[in-house]
Amino acid sequence: MARRELVLFALASIRVAGHATDISIPQNLSTKVLLPDVYGYSMEPVWVDDYLKSNITSNLMQAIVNITQKPAPFRIGGKTADQTYLHPDQNVTSIAYPDPTNAETFNITPAWYDTWANYFPPGTDLIYTLNLASNTSDFATAVAEAEAVHAALGSKLILFEYGNEPDLFQSKSWRGPGWGVEEYVAQFANITSQIRSAAWYRNASTPPKIQACTFADLPTFIELQVAQDDFDVVNVTAAGLIDPDLIASYAMHSYPQSTCTPERWLRMRLDLLSNHAVIWTNVSKYVPQIAAANAAGSAFVMGETNSISCSGRSGISDTFGAALWGVDYVLLAASVGIEKLAFHLGAQSEYSFFTPLPYEYKNKSLDAGIRAPFYAHYFISHVIKGDSDWSIAALPAANESDFSGYGVYDASNDALRKLVFVDLGIWNASTGLSNPSTLSATDSTYTSNGTRPVSDMRVTTPWDEGAEVSLLRLNGPGTNAKSDVNVSSVVFDSATGTKIGDEEAESVCVGAGGVVAFELQQAQAVLLELAHV
Ligand SMILES: *[C@@H]1O[C@H](CO)[C@@H](O)[C@H](O)[C@H]1NC(C)=O
Ligand SMILES: *[C@@H]1O[C@H](CO)[C@@H](O)[C@H](O)[C@H]1NC(C)=O
Ligand SMILES: *[C@@H]1O[C@H](CO)[C@@H](O)[C@H](O)[C@H]1NC(C)=O
Ligand SMILES: *[C@@H]1O[C@H](CO)[C@@H](O)[C@H](O)[C@H]1NC(C)=O
Ligand SMILES: *[C@@H]1O[C@H](CO)[C@@H](O)[C@H](O)[C@H]1NC(C)=O
Ligand SMILES: *[C@@H]1O[C@H](CO)[C@@H](O)[C@H](O)[C@H]1NC(C)=O
Ligand SMILES: *[C@@H]1O[C@H](CO)[C@@H](O)[C@H](O)[C@H]1NC(C)=O
Ligand SMILES: *[C@@H]1O[C@H](CO)[C@@H](O)[C@H](O)[C@H]1NC(C)=O
Ligand SMILES: *[C@@H]1O[C@H](CO)[C@@H](O)[C@H](O)[C@H]1NC(C)=O
Ligand SMILES: *[C@@H]1O[C@H](CO)[C@@H](O)[C@H](O)[C@H]1NC(C)=O
Numbered sequence: 001m002a003r004r005e006l007v008l009f010a011l012a013s014i015r016v017a018g019h020a021t022d023i024s025i026p027q028n029l030s031t032k033v034l035l036p037d038v039y040g041y042s043m044e045p046v047w048v049d050d051y052l053k054s055n056i057t058s059n060l061m062q063a064i065v066n067i068t069q070k071p072a073p074f075r076i077g078g079k080t081a082d083q084t085y086l087h088p089d090q091n092v093t094s095i096a097y098p099d100p101t102n103a104e105t106f107n108i109t110p111a112w113y114d115t116w117a118n119y120f121p122p123g124t125d126l127i128y129t130l131n132l133a134s135n136t137s138d139f140a141t142a143v144a145e146a147e148a149v150h151a152a153l154g155s156k157l158i159l160f161e162y163g164n165e166p167d168l169f170q171s172k173s174w175r176g177p178g179w180g181v182e183e184y185v186a187q188f189a190n191i192t193s194q195i196r197s198a199a200w201y202r203n204a205s206t207p208p209k210i211q212a213c214t215f216a217d218l219p220t221f222i223e224l225q226v227a228q229d230d231f232d233v234v235n236v237t238a239a240g241l242i243d244p245d246l247i248a249s250y251a252m253h254s255y256p257q258s259t260c261t262p263e264r265w266l267r268m269r270l271d272l273l274s275n276h277a278v279i280w281t282n283v284s285k286y287v288p289q290i291a292a293a294n295a296a297g298s299a300f301v302m303g304e305t306n307s308i309s310c311s312g313r314s315g316i317s318d319t320f321g322a323a324l325w326g327v328d329y330v331l332l333a334a335s336v337g338i339e340k341l342a343f344h345l346g347a348q349s350e351y352s353f354f355t356p357l358p359y360e361y362k363n364k365s366l367d368a369g370i371r372a373p374f375y376a377h378y379f380i381s382h383v384i385k386g387d388s389d390w391s392i393a394a395l396p397a398a399n400e401s402d403f404s405g406y407g408v409y410d411a412s413n414d415a416l417r418k419l420v421f422v423d424l425g426i427w428n429a430s431t432g433l434s435n436p437s438t439l440s441a442t443d444s445t446y447t448s449n450g451t452r453p454v455s456d457m458r459v460t461t462p463w464d465e466g467a468e469v470s471l472l473r474l475n476g477p478g479t480n481a482k483s484d485v486n487v488s489s490v491v492f493d494s495a496t497g498t499k500i501g502d503e504e505a506e507s508v509c510v511g512a513g514g515v516v517a518f519e520l521q522q523a524q525a526v527l528l529e530l531a532h533v
């Protein structure tokens with residue numbers, strides 16, 4: 001008996017630190033803004049009706065508002081935005097042909113905009129993508145949609161987009177040869193001029209601005225495209241598309257992995273998603289785009305994003321590893337100047353963080369529910385909560401493939417107030433592997449052997465000795481888990497989206513020399529916040 005206890009004790013005290021554990025924070029890091037609505041969503045138009053039939057989304061978003069005070073923005077857009085047509089006289093509010101999954105056309109009446117005008121928590125900023133593909137009668141569809149959606153949404157509608165991924169229009173036969181930045185800028189000006197001269201726009205108290213570009217990818221990334229193109233923010237602003245009073249932001253879309261082509265299908269891997277070095281490679285490519293947007297006086301945003309393009313991949317997109325990816329991706333993006341990110345949703349998509357209704361999919365009956373990556377949003381809501389304006393910097397000492405760290409500063413005085421550390425080391429659990437809202441065929445069959453490693457972290461902060469630091473943790477059974485995820489024991493009811501429980505309090509005191517000591521488990525994120533400033 002005594003011997004057995006000894007063995008257990010020995011196992012429990014194993015400390016395997018694959019990554020740096022002694023972290024110092026340079027005084028002079030350059031920071032970028034961290035907005036209270038950095039984390040938002042993009043909803044595919046044909047799937048809006050399904051989301052409205054459930055309160056899961058509105059309840060989850062209300063739980064976020066309760067923390068952040070500022071609701072997560074929603075963009076209603078995606079590929080079916082360019083297949084949306086107004087048919088005021090049709091006998092149903094909306095209908096997708098032949099069906100939502102295979103939609104070629106999405107016909108709506110103006111009343112469709114009313115159906116989602118009041119669904120989201122009060123104060124939610126809404127973005128709507130106008131149909132740019134339809135270029136007949138001087139873009140009459142886009143111009144009519146603009147008026148109709150504003151009539152329904154009023155000041156909730158903060159931005160229009162013109163088309164979804166217009167850089168792919170030629171490959172979809174929606175534009176002819178020669179489609180490029182020059183024609184795009186001219187058509188942008190044409191639609192803008194018509195909207196701005198409309199009576200409703202001139203009369204509006206807070207007329208919507210524009211989120212320009214909405215390009216699928218960088219010209220240098222041609223795996224999804226048929227041909228090289230010149231569509232990016234650098235080239236668009238060089239061509240004169242600059243108007244900081246009207247263009248609130250320039251957006252591009254990004255998915256680190258993809259099911260869209262056979263080559264990329266073969267490269268999908270969870271350990272390459274939940275990997276800070278890969279995330280850095282993917283995010284840092286946008287630095288010239290961000291610089292071009294900022295030089296034009298506007299923000300740069302990731303207007304549509306998620307783990308794996310063409311609807312995601314169960315077993316990767318819906319795991320706890322994808323939740324850790326989400327935390328690292330959003331904070332890293334913010335630290336290089338990507339001000340907002342919108343995670344794409346479809347009611348039956350394998351990457352959706354929540355699905356509203358039960359449905360038949362790949363011959364299986366799946367439940368409505370919440371997937372592990374939503375917990376990244378709830379965790380980040382605590383990172384961005386508070387009365388201050390925040391700024392963020394990535395920490396040079398926490399910059400490895402399996403480890404990242406961020407400092408969050410009070411923007412008014414550059415005082416360090418919070419720290420986030422993400423351990424992206426792969427730990428494959430033997431529990432929490434299934435989730436009735438995902439495909440069971442993709443449940444993991446791998447299990448890591450031995451004891452899950454824990455690092456003894458020692459972070460040297462500018463904080464006063466004796467000060468109290470609260471800790472909040474994003475916990476999951478392992479990288480491969482699809483359920484049993486929590487934020488300091490808070491979980492969400494998968495049927496209703498209501499919050500269950502309260503954050504379990506955990507705190508440490510700042511030690512001598514400003515050192516904060518705490519444990520960090522492999523595959524876990526932790527938020528440290530200086531209390532009582
Ligand atoms: C910060 O300060 C250190 C030493 O004082 C210096 O080496 C480094 O270049 C500075 N970094 C920035 C971003 O100013
Ligand atoms: C959503 O919540 C509202 C208000 O609480 C309630 O009236 C409605 O029945 C709920 N809808 C569903 C589908 O549960
Ligand atoms: C939000 O906070 C209010 C007031 O504390 C509470 O009544 C409500 O249940 C909370 N909603 C969610 C979704 O957590
Ligand atoms: C709407 O009109 C179509 C023909 O355009 C018809 O087939 C359909 O049954 C009608 N639906 C309803 C609900 O009236
Ligand atoms: C208009 O759209 C058609 C495809 O529907 C395309 O062939 C044509 O090039 C477009 N013209 C312009 C000026 O955008
Ligand atoms: C938009 O372009 C069409 C030609 O395609 C032209 O007739 C019309 O005058 C333009 N409108 C504006 C406002 O630029
Ligand atoms: C102008 O706006 C006011 C209130 O915002 C509204 O009542 C009125 O109908 C609008 N007029 C036009 C022409 O859109
Ligand atoms: C601008 O367009 C050209 C093609 O005309 C392309 O080669 C280049 O990569 C684009 N610029 C940037 C910064 O991507
Ligand atoms: C993200 O980075 C990985 C590793 O370099 C690469 O394989 C992948 O293509 C990148 N994705 C995008 C969209 O750039
Ligand atoms: C679903 O079942 C049908 C009929 O048995 C079969 O043809 C099809 O390949 C199955 N689809 C998938 C995704 O398994």
Ligand SMILES: *[C@@H]1O[C@H](CO)[C@@H](O)[C@H](O)[C@H]1NC(C)=O
Pocket residue numbers: 280394395396397399
């Ligand atoms: C993290 O590492 C990458 C790749 O070496 C480097 O380019 C980047 O500047 C580093 N980030 C920080 C915050 O030091």
Ligand SMILES: *[C@@H]1O[C@H](CO)[C@@H](O)[C@H](O)[C@H]1NC(C)=O
Pocket residue numbers: 447448449
């Ligand atoms: C775990 O241990 C078993 C039995 O020793 C071995 O077959 C398996 O490869 C190990 N798994 C891993 C991930 O190391």
